[in-house]
Amino acid sequence: MISQDNARRSAGVPVLAVVGTRPDARLEYATELARTLDRQLVTSFQLRGAEDPVSEASRLTARVQTPAGAVVEIPDRVSTAELAAGLSSSASAARLEGVICVVDAAHGVQDLFREDYLVPRSGHPSMATARSLVSITHVEHASLIALVNWEDVPTDELRTVLALVHHLSPRARVRLLEDLTDIAETLPDPTTTPGYDARLDRPGWVNLLSNSFETFIHHDRVVALHYDCARPFHPVRMHELVHELMSPERFGTVVRSAGYCRVASSANVTGHWNHVGKVMALCPVSLDDDLELLLDPWADTDPLTVGQSLAFIGLDLDREELVSALDRAVLTDEEFLAGPSAWAEQVKRLR
Missing domain, CATH: 3.30.1220.10 (CobW-like, C-terminal domain)
Structure with a gap:
């Protein structure tokens, strides 16, 4: 008879990936999420030295002993499209259940207008990628967008941010996180929600081009x-x-x-x-x-x-x-x- 642990591993270790442009907010969310769900935490600090952080995340995930699986905090320089493809491949030890993008409501729009570049760990500066081009994938390919630090944002400005992120990623759930102790309230019911769909049709621009663009948050x-x-x-x-x-x-x-x-x-x-x-x-x-x-x-x-x-x-x-x-x-x-x-x-x- 196959043990539950072996069956779990043959299907892949369940993983929730946490992305975002603000490292402190991202780590705080990932830490509390792992504690709440009783999952093992893999931080960006553990991944940042790797030439290929996605492969390293898969390697570390394979060692996870916690029955519930893992929460992986992803470094800034990793595109979420690349992450989804890597952790959803048959070669990966992980089974990607969702990608959670943590957005600081007070700085979310400004972060998309940054002009600095991200250089690969062992790469030449000519291989650098604009941070904003990577950051936009965090929003566009997320299955859940959690807005934090929104309490002091004026109401109309907050509504604008909510509508904007929903237009950028219309297939994602968008939630205001009032307190990290209520983090479980932002998550979908795993018994009624399918696993993460790694297809690349999540971004709003893709839906616009295919004439399938629908939104329910407007401003x-x-x-x-x-x-x-x-x-x-x-x-x-x-x-x-x-x-x-x-x-x-x-x-x-x-x-x-x-x-x-x-x-x-x-x-x-x-x-x-x-x-x-x-x-x-x-x-x-x-x-x-x-x-x-x-x-x-x-x-x-x-x-x-x-x-x-x-x-x-x-x-x-x-x-x-x-x-x-x-x-x-x-x-x-x-x-x-x-x-x-x-x-x-x-x-x-x-x-």
Whole structure:
């Protein structure tokens, strides 16, 4: 007969991961959560020296003897998407039950506008990642968002923060934590709640692009929109647009924008547009061998892959002005109809 302990380990050690941008608040929450649930605590201090903190968390979790499992406090530099993939893999000793993001209500929005970079433990500075790009994954991929230190935040500002985090992560439960002694009240009933879903469809921007975006926490200041256009960006005008997005006076405060785009200077490449706060990254995700086919209405190809599919989430956004600026940044009728060969020549003249 298989013992309960062996059966538990064959299914993976149950793990709740705690993430967040404020180390003190994150550790305090994780410590109390472990005590309340009678689980073993693995802290970020134990993981921070590892080249791969996720693999180290899996290794340490395999040694956990507490029947209830473990609570793992995750270091700042670990993306939650990376964490979910690592601890949900068949090679991991862990069974990820949930990802809890601890957000300091008084600083949550400001933390997304930080401009410093995180360097891997043994990596070169060129491998650094913007902290805000990592921090946004903590919110977007959480199964539970626990707001702490909210008592002194003005009511309307608190409502704004609640609505914003819900728009960023519409699939997460959002809870105000009044006191750490009531921490169990924020957790879902494990008998009625499925385990953590490690799929990457949790972020609000992904839901906006798939037209499945639904929210139940609203505030007049929090705005979300989906921009769809079949034309590539003009490289110079796109560069100017990105600078405008960073200026709160231009369209309101664009907290998050993400999606997929094309630029005429390399129009056969689909790029991942990844922007939060004051940081922007554009990374290639696919390459088309024959761009001309994308412009052929009779070809078996989706013409939207030529252009833009972008989501925007922010505060006090001027929808009409933002959409107008995006429209001005893409190719004009004349530029678009000239075709890919002309786009390439145009870029040569810009150099």
